[in-house]
Amino acid sequence: MRKLLTIFGALVLVTLFTAQQGLAEVATQITVRGRLEKTVEAGGWLIVAGGQKYLLLNAQRFQKESWFKEGHRLRCGQCAL
Numbered sequence: 001m002r003k004l005l006t007i008f009g010a011l012v013l014v015t016l017f018t019a020q021q022g023l024a025e026v027a028t029q030i031t032v033r034g035r036l037e038k039t040v041e042a043g044g045w046l047i048v049a050g051g052q053k054y055l056l057l058n059a060q061r062f063q064k065e066s067w068f069k070e071g072h073r074l075r076c077g078q079c080a081l
Contacts, residue, residue, distance in 0.1 A: 031075060031077045032047050033049055033073070033074070034047040034049030034052075034054070034073070035048050036048075036071065036074055037070060037071070039055070043059070054076070
């Protein structure tokens with residue numbers, strides 16, 4: 001009986017942990033609306049929205065686009081945190 005309870009408890013913990021991981025992945029995608037600004041480091045860019053700053057990790061991909069300039073207001077949909 002004790003062994004059965006231990007196995008059941010372990011299964012419950014694994015199920016809860018797996019469910020939490022799935023919820024965490026969904027919760028990490030957001031939409032950010034803000035202003036595009038340069039960082040103090042060369043080549044770094046931020047989206048500044050209110051008091052929050054979001055670092056763009058793939059800014060080099062967009063630097064040749066006409067909309068990619070300092071001060072431009074933009075929306076980043078499904079941004080991963």
